[in-house]
Amino acid sequence: MVVEDKKKKILESALKLFIEKGIDNTSTSLISKEAGVATGTLYLYFETKVDLISELGTSIQEESLESFLDLIESSVGYESLEKFWHERVEWGVNNPDKYKFMIQFKSSPYNIKNTNVKIPDHEKKLLNLIEDGIKNKILKDLPSKYISGFFSAHVVFTVEYIIQTKTKERKIFFETFFDGIKYTN
Amino acid sequence: MVVEDKKKKILESALKLFIEKGIDNTSTSLISKEAGVATGTLYLYFETKVDLISELGTSIQEESLESFLDLIESSVGYESLEKFWHERVEWGVNNPDKYKFMIQFKSSPYNIKNTNVKIPDHEKKLLNLIEDGIKNKILKDLPSKYISGFFSAHVVFTVEYIIQTKTKERKIFFETFFDGIKYTN
Amino acid sequence: MVVEDKKKKILESALKLFIEKGIDNTSTSLISKEAGVATGTLYLYFETKVDLISELGTSIQEESLESFLDLIESSVGYESLEKFWHERVEWGVNNPDKYKFMIQFKSSPYNIKNTNVKIPDHEKKLLNLIEDGIKNKILKDLPSKYISGFFSAHVVFTVEYIIQTKTKERKIFFETFFDGIKYTN
Amino acid sequence: MVVEDKKKKILESALKLFIEKGIDNTSTSLISKEAGVATGTLYLYFETKVDLISELGTSIQEESLESFLDLIESSVGYESLEKFWHERVEWGVNNPDKYKFMIQFKSSPYNIKNTNVKIPDHEKKLLNLIEDGIKNKILKDLPSKYISGFFSAHVVFTVEYIIQTKTKERKIFFETFFDGIKYTN
DNA sequence: AATGAATGAGCATTCATTCAT
DNA sequence: CATGAATGAATGCTCATTCAT
Numbered sequence: 060m061v062v063e064d065k066k067k068k069i070l071e072s073a074l075k076l077f078i079e080k081g082i083d084n085t086s087t088s089l090i091s092k093e094a095g096v097a098t099g100t101l102y103l104y105f106e107t108k109v110d111l112i113s114e115l116g117t118s119i120q121e122e123s124l125e126s127f128l129d130l131i132e133s134s135v136g137y138e139s140l141e142k143f144w145h146e147r148v149e150w151g152v153n154n155p156d157k158y159k160f161m162i163q164f165k166s167s168p169y170n171i172k173n174t175n176v177k178i179p180d181h182e183k184k185l186l187n188l189i190e191d192g193i194k195n196k197i198l199k200d201l202p203s204k205y206i207s208g209f210f211s212a213h214v215v216f217t218v219e220y221i222i223q224t225k226t227k228e229r230k231i232f233f234e235t236f237f238d239g240i241k242y243t244n
Numbered sequence: 245m246v247v248e249d250k251k252k253k254i255l256e257s258a259l260k261l262f263i264e265k266g267i268d269n270t271s272t273s274l275i276s277k278e279a280g281v282a283t284g285t286l287y288l289y290f291e292t293k294v295d296l297i298s299e300l301g302t303s304i305q306e307e308s309l310e311s312f313l314d315l316i317e318s319s320v321g322y323e324s325l326e327k328f329w330h331e332r333v334e335w336g337v338n339n340p341d342k343y344k345f346m347i348q349f350k351s352s353p354y355n356i357k358n359t360n361v362k363i364p365d366h367e368k369k370l371l372n373l374i375e376d377g378i379k380n381k382i383l384k385d386l387p388s389k390y391i392s393g394f395f396s397a398h399v400v401f402t403v404e405y406i407i408q409t410k411t412k413e414r415k416i417f418f419e420t421f422f423d424g425i426k427y428t429n
Numbered sequence: 430m431v432v433e434d435k436k437k438k439i440l441e442s443a444l445k446l447f448i449e450k451g452i453d454n455t456s457t458s459l460i461s462k463e464a465g466v467a468t469g470t471l472y473l474y475f476e477t478k479v480d481l482i483s484e485l486g487t488s489i490q491e492e493s494l495e496s497f498l499d500l501i502e503s504s505v506g507y508e509s510l511e512k513f514w515h516e517r518v519e520w521g522v523n524n525p526d527k528y529k530f531m532i533q534f535k536s537s538p539y540n541i542k543n544t545n546v547k548i549p550d551h552e553k554k555l556l557n558l559i560e561d562g563i564k565n566k567i568l569k570d571l572p573s574k575y576i577s578g579f580f581s582a583h584v585v586f587t588v589e590y591i592i593q594t595k596t597k598e599r600k601i602f603f604e605t606f607f608d609g610i611k612y613t614n
Numbered sequence: 615m616v617v618e619d620k621k622k623k624i625l626e627s628a629l630k631l632f633i634e635k636g637i638d639n640t641s642t643s644l645i646s647k648e649a650g651v652a653t654g655t656l657y658l659y660f661e662t663k664v665d666l667i668s669e670l671g672t673s674i675q676e677e678s679l680e681s682f683l684d685l686i687e688s689s690v691g692y693e694s695l696e697k698f699w700h701e702r703v704e705w706g707v708n709n710p711d712k713y714k715f716m717i718q719f720k721s722s723p724y725n726i727k728n729t730n731v732k733i734p735d736h737e738k739k740l741l742n743l744i745e746d747g748i749k750n751k752i753l754k755d756l757p758s759k760y761i762s763g764f765f766s767a768h769v770v771f772t773v774e775y776i777i778q779t780k781t782k783e784r785k786i787f788f789e790t791f792f793d794g795i796k797y798t799n
Numbered sequence: 800a801a802t803g804a805a806t807g808a809g810c811a812t813t814c815a816t817t818c819a820t
Numbered sequence: 821c822a823t824g825a826a827t828g829a830a831t832g833c834t835c836a837t838t839c840a841t
Contacts (some may be wrong), residue, residue, distance in 0.1 A: 451638075451723055453638035453639070469622060536718070537636065538635055571786060571787075571790070572781075574775075575790075577775075578771060579768075579771060582767055582768070582771035586763060586767035590759075590763055601754070602756075605754070605756070605760075605764060605795055606795070607794075608796075609790035609793045610793075611781075611796030
């Protein structure tokens with residue numbers, strides 16, 4: 060219990076500082092100080108700074124996908140896509156720090172995707188659903204990878220917008236995505 | 245002339261290395277070596293490493309907007325928006341290094357927006373046009389800031405997609421943006 | 430009994446690791462792990478790492494002299510010297526790890542000769558015997574300290590040679606020492 | 615000139631401290647302080663601490679052999695061997711610090727013999743001479759490696775003895791070596 | 800302007816030692 | 821007696837920056 064608390068505290072401090080100052084401008088000694096532990100203690104829980112970064116990034120990615128995976132079994136249409144979109148946006152809005160770090164981490168050299176199991180899994184499912192949607196003339200005939208990428212980019216942008224403006228709106232934002240990809244004859 | 249050439253060489257070397265190895269993993273001495281000048285010479289043109297980074301980021305941002313500003317005088321509609329969008333996307337596709345760095349720089353702790361002059365200027369013009377579009381029922385009644393932000397995010401994502409897939413497609417991608425924001429009754 | 434077993438286990442583990450990796454590249458926590466005890470346990474038996482090293486060095490030195498002391502009562506001549514020499518060489522050949530460590534320890538900064546009791550004792554006896562030998566024209570008229578030092582150096586070198594070459598020869602090696610110091614008119 | 619002075623100063627300081635405190639108990643920052651330069655300066659001249667140690671060890675070994683190599687062409691007998699022996703002993707007595715370090719370095723894990731060219735070269739020559747001596751019944755019929763090793767061990771011991779006692783004697787010491795290996799029927 | 804040797808604060812990491820359990 | 825999590829001083833090394841030439 061207490062042990063896990065200390066590790067948790069270190070991860071939280073790291074997260075906070077990484078967002079504030081950037082990963083490379085945050086020293087391990089500063090993380091320790093922020094977490095209220097000695098410099099050596101950090102190395103009791105993480106072999107290297109890179110390990111700490113990786114574990115933080117991976118654990119947040121997995122956490123962010125937990126609820127998402129439950130939803131992914133249905134078929135694609137306005138409602139199901141909206142549900143997915145909403146779930147992701149809401150997670151980002153409710154976990155702004157983790158969200159910011161996840162974005163930063165994903166495109167960083169520290170993200171050496173190898174132990175990721177869940178993530179490609181969920182991506183594949185989303186792609187399958189999109190391809191179904193295209194076949195069934197619910198979605199435009201675009202590369203499925205373009206649509207899934209667009210989905211992610213749209214979510215990221217919307218999360219940032221909502222955090223900044225603190226707006227309660229959601230539906231109209233989702234529709235800027237869905238109207239862009241829905242099938243029209 | 246010769247002086248400016250040296251400064252240019254340093255900026256070019258920095259850009260190349262920043263993309264290759266990341267900003268924080270690129271030492272000033274390595275930049276100097278790559279540029280073929282002495283370590284001290286870099287400090288003749290830039291007070292600090294941060295200044296070099298800022299100047300590089302700002303100059304690329306400005307460069308990317310040069311052509312954009314000329315276009316911005318017209319009125320908003322499918323054609324003019326498509327022109328803007330196309331211009332931005334094409335610049336990104338044709339200057340992938342500068343583009344990558346610009347994205348990286350914008351969300352880095354080094355971008356302490358303060359010396360920006362041109363950028364808010366052009367943003368204001370885009371916002372004005374969007375607001376006109378909303379009033380004239382060409383665009384959906386959304387916050388104009390949301391639309392301009394969506395525009396940028398869509399461009400960024402599309403550039404990345406095009407670079408990765410080397411596709412020649414453009415129009416269908418633009419339409420995923422425009423169909424999302426165009427007025428429908 | 431059990432207590433002494435634990436201490437013994439620590440000393441044995443330390444010896445093994447010191448030879449394998451060197452004293453300074455062996456951490457106390459590694460010694461503990463090798464000995465199968467907790468890190469803190471080591472400090473129940475030794476105040477500091479230096480104390481552990483000293484005690485190990487001293488105890489091995491004493492052990493190596495145990496048999497030697499029994500022999501030292503006789504008079505100097507080819508046979509008695511050969512007996513001494515042989516005893517020492519054989520102990521080194523049969524205890525190569527302890528021997529290696531002893532040599533290493535003797536010339537290390539950790540050997541701050543102060544607690545030595547037995548050692549000078551035995552050296553004095555050897556010196557007395559040598560001085561008798563000189564008086565009785567059995568040995569060359571050399572400083573007795575030179576002869577006793579030569580004795581030790583010759584033993585050390587020979588032990589190393591025998592370990593490396595695994596030779597069974599002894600007598601001819603002893604004679605390279607004895608012929609060098611025996612009286613000739 | 616000045617540059618070489620700085621490097622020389624660092625090597626001298628390192629030598630002094632290595633003997634005083636041992637290699638592993640001497641930090642690079644202490645070496646820098648002793649040499650009167652900044653911590654970073656050391657790394658201008660040596661890539662790593664290990665490189666510094668290696669260069670120091672190798673350069674001293676080579677220096678110690680310079681005069682030795684000239685002598686090695688003659689044939690083996692009392693006089694030539696005495697000349698070799700004397701040369702080596704005198705170098706050790708005149709360079710006590712370098713000598714102590716060389717001994718320490720030779721048997722340390724830092725001596726990864728690979729770039730040594732001169733050293734095995736000279737050893738081979740000495741072995742050849744000894745083998746000639748054995749064939750010509752000048753030396754005892756012992757393994758030539760034993761004799762060459764004995765030579766080195768005898769020199770080392772004698773150097774230590776002379777340094778400690780400050781004696782001027784030489785010839786009688788050499789004879790404790792030569793009488794031990796010379797042919798007798 | 801240009802050079803590059805020199806600086807020293809700062810970093811990631813280790814490890815002898817302590818102490819609450 | 822025994823444990824092992826926790827400590828923090830110390831280490832080897834880097835690098836932005838300076839300055840005498």
